Amino acid sequence: MTRIKTIIVDDESRIRRAIERQVLACGEEWEVIGSFSDGLEAFEAITSNNIEFDLLITDVRMPEMDGLALIKKLNENKTFFSMIVSGYDDFSYLQAAMREGTVDYILKPVDRNQFRAQLGEVKGKIMKKKKEEQEWQDVYERASLLTKTQQIQLLSEVTWSDEIGQPQIDWNGHFPIGAYRLIYLGIDQFLTVTKKMDTNTWEDWHQTIQQIFEKLHDKEINQYYAKNWWWRAGKFNYWILLYCEKESQQHANMLLHDYINHIKKDIQRLTPITVSAAIGNEFRDLRELLHIKDELVMLIQQRIIQGGNKIFYLSDQTNRNQQTPVGIQSTIYKYVQQIITTMENETDDDTINLLQLFFHELEMADSPAFIEESVHLLSIRIIDRWMDFDGFSDESRLLTEALHITKYAGNFSQLKAGVKGWVLKVKKGIARLKEADSGPIQRAKEWIHLHLGDQITVKKIADNVYMSPTYFSNLFKAQTGETVLDYVTKCRLKKAKELLEMSDLKVSDISKMLGYQDTKYFSKLFKQWQGKSPSQYRSDHTINHVD
Known part of the structure; x- marks a missing residue:
């Protein structure tokens, strides 16, 4: 039920009580929330307590502050209806009251029936005003809700995609x-x-x-x-x-x-x-x-x-300082390569044992950025090997899974469990692919990895899988999207990266180990592929390493 909140101000207590009784007798929607003996007392109470009301019924002549002054001052910050109840039939009072927006001017002694009739009219005006205010409030809330929905949509898009300008x-x-x-x-x-x-x-x-x-x-x-x-x-x-x-x-x-x-x-x-x-x-x-x-x-x-x-x-x-990457230790590179080696030919227990050593190194770190970078290195190297077996079919999904491990792990135990589960899952996938694809292209790839230091020719590879060189070259390009010699070069240069990161071998020795007798040619090829010379690459990847 909508209540009509009323305040009564009169310096005669008998009249205040009589007006209050008549207001309350007009129906249960009427409520008297304040009764005061003069205008100043009413003004101070209303303003200091921020009282909201619908109707002010006040006498005119009162000590301290009269009724017209009270209405005028309250009109500065409040919206309400007002009624004057006065014993003075003075046209100047009536004029002043009308200027201040008074809805009625009633003379004492108050006639009960007349007063009820006047309150009925005031009630209609108040209810109409309340209805209009509610309708405007509903419109405002709907508009605000629409605006907030649009704001949330924009925030969601901006934080979800960095591509928004x-x-x-x-x-x-x-x-x-x-x-x-x-x-x-x-x-x-x-x-x-x-x-x-x-x-x-x-x-x-x-x-x-x-x-x-x-x-x-x-x-x-x-x-x-x-x-x-x-x-x-x-x-x-x-x-x-x-x-x-x-x-x-x-x-x-x-x-x-x-x-x-x-x-x-x-x-x-x-x-x-x-x-x-x-x-x-x-x-x-x-x-x-x-x-x-x-x-x-x-x-x-x-x-x-x-x-x-x-x-x-x-x-x-x-916390902020710990976000700065501190460089991956050389022991991390070593364990990463050893884990990858176990992915194809060793048991799950061998892989798990090396993962434990890898985790032990991470557990001693005090930087989430270092841990994240190390896990990403392991993930990317494993996916590189996966692509040797499966081309480009699942690498994006696997990489996303790996990145989520560090992003969403709730603690180090969850991180270890997530990495271990992901590595064993990929290991099982590689075994499944090797078993399903024991055809000539896969056998050729395995032979290439075992003979990177030899003088490799298309004929040697083709002979190993019992095909003519021309037919084998065309089949290899059709299945892998690259030529046989491009694949050989890629495998050699990937191996060169590992040796530069993990060993102290001279560049010339690495060159010969990978079948390049001309070190200058090897260095030029490496720079074309990596953007840096072998010496520069090693320097960049050992400057922060801790042995």
């Missing part, structure tokens, strides 16, 4: 000017969840998390962060953008910490998952959004070292 986005046209904070929430159990959970279950959890976001943006945090936007980052992570008109105070930072903690605790209580959060610094220019996004994605990887279910702040200089 930042200078082309009119940020000020879409968002208010002020201070912003970006927050990244990442689910800690990404690797285990994706294996066990069906789509419907995750959508149920997503609905729960959505309700948590909407419920917890309460009035207290709204004192500082008046607007908020949240959206999904892929399937298992979320972004939150908070806005305040001016820079937030220290108290606001405490509220923000409590706000994120509430979200984390409620998600952990209502779902079987936990989340970690990365909180960015305050910024005013929304063109910085992408840069801060990248920093937070890196920052949340601290959970690989420190464990999940934590909050990380970009303002923590220690």
Whole structure:
């Protein structure tokens, strides 16, 4: 029921009580929320407590502040209807009251029936005004909702794809000017969840998390962060953008910490998952959004070292410093190559044992960037070998899976489990491909890898697979997309990279080991392929190595 909030002001207590009784007798929608003995008392109470009301019924002549002065001062900041109840039949009072928007002027003593009739008319005007205000409010809310939906769509597109031209986005046209904070929430159990959970279950959890976001943006945090936007980052992570008109105070930072903690605790209580959060610094220019996004994605990887279910702040200089890559150690290169060697001819246990040594090196690191770079090196080298067997069919999917391991691992144990599972999966795939493709091209590739240091000719390879050189050359090009000699050169130069990274052999010795008697020719070929001479390549890949 819509209530009509009424305030009564008269210096005679008997008349105030009589008016109050008559107002309340007009129906249960009427409500008297204040009764005062003079205009000054009423004005101070209304303004200091920010009282909202619909109707003011006041006498004219009162001590301290009369009724007309009260109406005039309240009209400066309030919107309301007013009625004058006066014992003075003075046309000048009536004129003044009309100028201030008074809806009626009633003389004392008040006739009960007349007063009820006047209140009925006032009620109609108030209800009409309330209806119009509600209709405008509905229009405004629908427009605001549409605007917010458009804003979230833009934020989602910008954070999902780096290809959107930042200078082309009119940020000020879409968002208010002020201070912003970006927050990244990442689910800690990404690797285990994706294996066990069906789509419907995750959508149920997503609905729960959505309700948590909407419920917890309460009035207290709204004192500082008046607007908020949240959206999904892929399937298992979320972004939150908070806005305040001016820079937030220290108290606001405490509220923000409590706000994120509430979200984390409620998600952990209502779902079987936990989340970690990365909180960015305050910024005013929304063109910085992408840069801060990248920093937070890196920052949340601290959970690989420190464990999940934590909050990380970009303002923590220690965390920021640890994002800088420190160079891959030579022992990492060694273990990577040994792991790849076991992928084809050794048992799973051999591969797992070398992975444990690889993980041991990573576990001693204090930089997520170093761990990520090392895992990416292993992944890329394994995919290179995979492509030798399978051309270009699955390399993009495999690489995406490998990159997700470091991006979404909730702790170091999850990282190890993810890498181990991925390596053994690819190892099994290579074995399956070798078994399925024991044809002449695969046998030729295996022969080439075993004879990289020999003088290799197309005839030698063709003889090994019992084909004529011409037919073999055409078949090899048709199945692999490259010529036989191009493939031989690629294999030799890839091997040269490994030897330059992992050994102290002279460039001339490496050249001869790979079948190039002319070191200058080898160096020229390597530079054409890699963009650097062998000596430059070795220097770049050993300057930060720790033996």
